[in-house]
Amino acid sequence: xxxxxxxxxxxxxxxxxxxxxxxxxxxxxxxxxxxxxxxxxxxxxxxxxxxxxxxxxxxxxxxxxxxxxxxxxxxxxxxxxxxxxxxxxxxxxxxxxxxxxxxxxxxxxxxxxxxxxxxxxxxxxxxxxxxxxxxxxxxxxxxxxxxxxxxxxxxxxxxxxxxxxxxxxxxxxxxxxxxxxxxxxxxxxxxxxxxxxxxxxxxxxxxxxxxxxxxxxxxxxxxxxxxxxxxxxxxxxxxxxxxxxxxxxxxxxxxxxxxxxxxxxxxxxxxxxxxxxxxxxxxxxxxxxxxxxxxxxxxxxxxxxxxxxxxxxxxxxxxxxxx
Numbered sequence: 001x002x003x004x005x006x007x008x009x010x011x012x013x014x015x016x017x018x019x020x021x022x023x024x025x026x027x028x029x030x031x032x033x034x035x036x037x038x039x040x041x042x043x044x045x046x047x048x049x050x051x052x053x054x055x056x057x058x059x060x061x062x063x064x065x066x067x068x069x070x071x072x073x074x075x076x077x078x079x080x081x082x083x084x085x086x087x088x089x090x091x092x093x094x095x096x097x098x099x100x101x102x103x104x105x106x107x108x109x110x111x112x113x114x115x116x117x118x119x120x121x122x123x124x125x126x127x128x129x130x131x132x133x134x135x136x137x138x139x140x141x142x143x144x145x146x147x148x149x150x151x152x153x154x155x156x157x158x159x160x161x162x163x164x165x166x167x168x169x170x171x172x173x174x175x176x177x178x179x180x181x182x183x184x185x186x187x188x189x190x191x192x193x194x195x196x197x198x199x200x201x202x203x204x205x206x207x208x209x210x211x212x213x214x215x216x217x218x219x220x221x222x223x224x225x226x227x228x229x230x231x232x233x234x235x236x237x238x239x240x241x242x243x244x245x246x247x248x249x250x251x252x253x254x255x256x257x258x259x260x261x262x263x264x265x266x267x268x269x270x271x272x273x274x275x276x277x278x279x280x281x282x283x284x285x286x287x288x289x290x291x292x293x294x295x296x297x298x299x300x301x302x303x304x305x306x307x308x309x310x311x312x313x314x315x316x317x318x319x320x321x322x323x
Contacts, residue, residue, distance in 0.1 A: 034087035040204030052102035066113025067093025098194035195252035205258025217274035225282020
């Protein structure tokens, strides 16, 4: 009797097809996640408009539009389905806009929006494949290519307030007496368009934590890393180094803790790796601010730590019974 003939990979291929991880079906979608993140950024965007006027709307709108159009073009060139309705490209463009000065020229905003998608995501395979936070890739290219146009203190010189991190780098700790910590908390400081709105960003971050769109390990580790490292420097010489509360409230610390560092594609997975990742980034922020040539170390610290994510993912408890 002849053995039965199996159809070559008939329906077996369907039953054995394994999609990329994660496989935990929670009912949540990318569209829902991006909508929640955009909603979390809304208070900071409103505060940016209050502080800088309607030019803030133009910067945010142009960066978001450039990112979305670039996503459409890249997907069509790759002959893939156009799914910009999941808002991931819009969210990435808004994140980039939050790092810019309010007076950034239109061409810089447009170039940054294009680079966020084309260089930050598409070259690595698209959404979810980028090893480094995409808006930070665009920010770094623009920062090195057009430093004068990206300089916060220079472009916002017409405002009465000063940039705290720039004052610290150029004039030392004694210059920080001009700042009131409550003013820094409510956003009365010069900085990135939305990244300096500390209170509004904290409210948005707490919303994401409460709705479980992000986990607390990276933000808490990030803030503890900043506070712990700054405390160590401050205890060594309080006349030469700023206190930890300043580092927490100045610059884009809170923005990085809740919105940039927890990027789902470039951050580690698991409680221990995420906690260590946050601590490393927080410590590097203070170290860059103390020894680096750039006032705010948050973007550089996150990008460097992103490259460590594959190694940090190996930090995991051993299986039960394994030595």
